[in-house]
Amino acid sequence: MRIPKEKLAELYLKMVQTRRFEETAARLFTEGKVHGTAHFCIGEEATGVGVCCALAKEDLIGQTHRGHNQAIGKGMSLDRMMAEFLGKESGYCHGRGGCMHIADSGSGSLGANGIVAGGIPIAVGAAFSQKYRGVDAITVSFFGDGATNEGAFHEALNLAAVWKLPILFVCTNNQYAMSTPLKAQTAITDLSQRAISYGIRGLAMDGNDIVAIYETTLEAKEYVKRQGPMLLVLNTYRYMGHSKSDPQNYRTKEEVEAWKQRDPIHLFRNMLLKKGLFPAAELDAFDEEAAHAVAHAVEFAEASPEPRVEDALRDIYSE
């Protein structure tokens, strides 16, 4: 194992934080405390956390609507994320965007996007800007399997390939575009094959193996800086519905259970224990730390003021 112990701890803690954050957010929903919607990535934590923990602060990410793992991975604060989720002024977007449009320029997040594939061309523009300005950094563009059937995906990958931009395209393939399974979305079974048509490198891998994702991203980062874009497909699964209103009538309980046997957090925890890298007590302490941080985030968010109605028209234009 070449990964330093502190990094392993970070990977574990951030995955657990993501899961606690979303479980708590779901509970707040049922308590009627949330106006709006959320898209949970429970089961997919390893993708966003694994990739983002391999990035530097100056690297940029374009997030998806299902991107709490990406946000936490890139170092966004749970307090301000939860405040945004509850629509508070102290949220990252001052309650204007909610978690479907969360962004933090300070952490290098260009924002989550409510339009499937809508953020991919924007991420290409950020990578163009990095290359033009001679910045030693890359952009990661996150999107799901559904996005690969949008025109924006095709246009963006093609443009990035022609200009050899330093961008890593990360497809979190969770098997369903809302209710539509992959086989009804596309005639190919390996989404990394899409890369062939843009003349770029494509790679598909287990999206629940955070160590492999982290290490692959480190390599991919150097690759895209030198060679231009790459498409990385992370095959994973979401346990929860598409959004809060999902009846989940398009898949079986058995299928969900089968994926839970390969839960990314459990896989990683078992590996850390088995290799003797962390004693169980230390991992339990991380679990507690995560629970504590999320509880604090809820307190912070609930205590935060609502945005003022007088400010509803702020920031439509610069002046």
Next chain:
Amino acid sequence: MREITYAEAIREALSEEMRKNDSVVFLGEDIGVYGGAFGVSKGMFAEFGPERIRDTPMSEGAIVGCGLGAAMTGLRPVVEIMFSDFVTVAMDQIVNQAAKARYQYGGQFKVPLVIRAPSGSGTGAAEQHSQSLEAWFVHTPGIRVIAPSTPRDAKGLLKTAMRGDDPVLFLEQKLLYRMKGEVPEGEYTIPFGRAEIRREGKDVSLITYGRMVARCLEAAEEVKAEGIEAEVLDLRSLAPLDRHSIISSAKKCGRVLIVHEACLTGGVGGEIAAIIADSEAFFYLDAPIRRCCGSDSPIPYNRTLEASVVPEAGTIAEAIRRLYE
């Protein structure tokens, strides 16, 4: 004062800003060696090179999106959409992304993105290359919409667009590209949201913009012989609109004719009429507010048919006379 064409004025604005500021980049289809479909960027590739004058694949969505991402990360991109009709292919990036990026992210990002697009009919390019689509974007908070009618305004307004921090849809009038007009040699900019009176008058206010300004001036000359002094107000900027100038001109004249090339229904003219009807100018009106606009039709190919669906000086003059019936 020296005279240059509308296209040259736009090129000057682009080139001067590019010389001054390395963060300005220019992206679009065939804008490099080719010089742009309408020749606007002729010679710029030789001066600024392929890093700053970027020929793109035919991917309008990616062109605008790439410009947006670059704008959010420190550059000041100008993107060219070859014909304004092709904004339809980039609608998500313009409406859902560029126009929302500042607001939905709580003001964290500046969006200094200029989208240049030649607009309007008159070239025989028919239904898919001749539309005037400004009303869609005037109806979209978060984006500025500009439609200059003279070379001087085109240069001054484009510079304002390029120096600002908001997305701007800059609708160039393709039939005006070769029109010459006075343009100052020295540095100047023209602020958004200020209409300009092109012709003073006291009887009828012709409120218009873009290519229709010249036709309104012609129509004003035509009715002058009949004793009608028409004022021509050139809006120049459609978002923001100069409400003050619209209301004052309506008050002063008491009769209003709104003229635009775009289709009548749902057009900017309806909004202008509502601004006047909602204001104190209503009490000064001697006739109903009327509109003389493009027909609610696609733009046909045939020369005579094409001309028949947009206002001409004669039809504008007729509409002025009807205000006295």
